[in-house]
Amino acid sequence: MELADKAVGFLLSYISLSIFTYYTFWVIILPFVNNDHFIHRYFLPQEYAILIPVFAGMVLLCFLCIFIGYVMLKSKKKKA
Amino acid sequence: MKHIVKILTLLVAISALWIGLLQTSIIPRSHTWLLPIYFIVSLGCYGLLMVGVGLMQFPTCPQEAVLLQQDIAEAKDFLKQKGVDVGGCD
Numbered sequence: 001m002e003l004a005d006k007a008v009g010f011l012l013s014y015i016s017l018s019i020f021t022y023y024t025f026w027v028i029i030l031p032f033v034n035n036d037h038f039i040h041r042y043f044l045p046q047e048y049a050i051l052i053p054v055f056a057g058m059v060l061l062c063f064l065c066i067f068i069g070y071v072m073l074k075s076k077k078k079k080a
Numbered sequence: 081m082k083h084i085v086k087i088l089t090l091l092v093a094i095s096a097l098w099i100g101l102l103q104t105s106i107i108p109r110s111h112t113w114l115l116p117i118y119f120i121v122s123l124g125c126y127g128l129l130m131v132g133v134g135l136m137q138f139p140t141c142p143q144e145a146v147l148l149q150q151d152i153a154e155a156k157d158f159l160k161q162k163g164v165d166v167g168g169c170d
Binding site: 011014019028031 | 126128129
């Protein structure tokens with residue numbers, strides 16, 4: 001049982017560290033690199049560095065609103 | 081009330097710092113525009129990292145689990161003798 005917990009914890013920390021390093025590279029280091037360096041092929045164009053977090057934030061907000069609305073509707077139906 | 085005031089002053093200080101950075105352009109301009117989003121993303125990453133690390137270091141105490149099961153069995157026997165229904169939850 002604790003092995004499953006450890007595996008999930010390790011997976012979560014690995015995902016967070018990889019997202020952090022990729023994003024740091026993308027936003028901070030890449031603008032200083034020459035445009036014909038090979039590393040630019042591994043990274044999307046710079047506009048996506050802003051679009052993807054904003055889009056993810058919007059999706060999270062929508063999901064929260066839908067969830068709250070659903071719970072409220074269910075409780076109201078149970079009371080009636 | 082004091083907690084919200086503290087958080088608001090922190091936010092105002094950070095935005096003042098950011099506007100100051102924009103005006104004096106110590107860092108190149110494009111970087112300064114991206115800084116707030118970068119900090120939000122890194123804050124989310126940090127939270128996820130703390131959750132993962134906490135999961136990995138969770139202490140389990142197997143001996144306490146065995147003692148707890150013994151306590152539960154004892155309590156069930158006692159209550160069954162007294163006539164209380166201990167058939168588990170539904």
